[in-house]
Amino acid sequence: MLMALRCGGRAFCFPAAWSSWRMKDRPSHINAEDVRALRIDREQEGASRPRRRAWIWGGVGAIFALGLGGFALLWWKAGRDVEAVVVAEAVRRDIGGERAVLTAGGYVIARQRVEVGSKITGRVIALLVKEGDFVRAGEVIARLEDSEIRAEWHRAEAALAAARARLAELEAGSRPQEIERARAEVERAEAERRNAELNWQRLQRLAERGIVERQALDDARARYEMARAAYRAAWEQYELVRIGPRPEQIALARAEVQQAEAAVRFWRAQLEQTLIRAPISGTVLDRYVDVGE
Known part of the structure; x- marks a missing residue:
């Protein structure tokens, strides 16, 4: 046989023997009123639950209100600590003679280092910069001796001028005055030839009669051959002037002009090489030569 006992809403079952033993050990003076005092009032327990919930929600609300108030206080205090920023237009002001000087130890490494030299050999006659000077790209920093190169350049220019004049003359052809002059030269040469021939024939007849020596006769014949x-030659020159230049002559004259122009360009470039220029803008670090070397 089992025995059931409810305590706090829970039921406990005990064996009958154990229950009897427990009942025997209890004092016999326990009455019904004492038992009723041990019973839990379910109505009071049900009424206490809403009150506990109200207390819990009230505590949560108070904590939330305190946190919100603290955040508002911090935000208000941060807003008061921020200073107003005044926006003004920047203007440039001349300091005058004063300069800001910063003194610091260290060394400077060049981003690009270039060694400058010359493509031709020659004696240095002028150094226009020194160590520490700032130069710009293309600026002349030294000069070499150029007397011989300059003389060759002038000689080439003179040859070019002569070649161009020769070409212009051939392309223009013979003028009437030139033709008349060549014809007059032919007539003069013919007159001299005829006189030399008559003199040689006269001395030849005298030599047959023994009046003149053999040497005089030979001299007269030589003068006749020279006159002829x-x-x-005068006749050939006249024919050339009358006909005018041939295409081959004009082509040859043009080639001579081109050759003279090439010579002028070469010596002009050589003359330019005597001027040593800075390849880039920068500061002169070292100088390896002096004037006269």
Whole structure:
């Protein structure tokens, strides 16, 4: 047989023997009123639950209100600590003679280092910069001796001028005055040839009669041969002037002009090489030569 006992809403079951033993050990003076005093009032327990919930929600609300108030206080205090910023237009002011000087130890490493030299050999006659000077790209920093190169350049320019004049003359052809002059030269040469021939024939007849020596006859014949050759040359020159230059002559003259122009460009470039220029803008670090070297 089992025995059931409820305590706080829970039921406990005990064996009958154990229950009897427990009942026997209890004092016999316990009555019904004492038992009723041990019973838990369910109505009071149910009424206490809403009150506990109200207390819990009230505590949560108070904590939330305190946190919100603290955050508002911090935000208000931070807003008071911020100073107003005044926006003004920046203006440039001349300091005058005063300069800001910063003194510090250290060394400077060049971003780019270039060694400057010359493509031709020659004696240095002028150094226009020194160590520490700032130069710009293309600026002349030294000069080499150029007397011989300059003389060759002038000689090439003179040859070019002569070649151009020769070409212009051939392209223009012979003028009437030149033709008349060449014809007059032919007539003069022919007259000299005829006189030399008559003199040689006269001395030849005298030599047959023994009046003149053999040497005089030979001299007269030599003068006649020279006069005849001069006449032949004058006639050929006249024909050339009358016909005018041939295409081959004009082409040859043009080639001579081009050759002279190339010579002028070469010596002009050589003359430019005597001026040593800075390849980049920068500061002169070292100088390896002096004037006269």
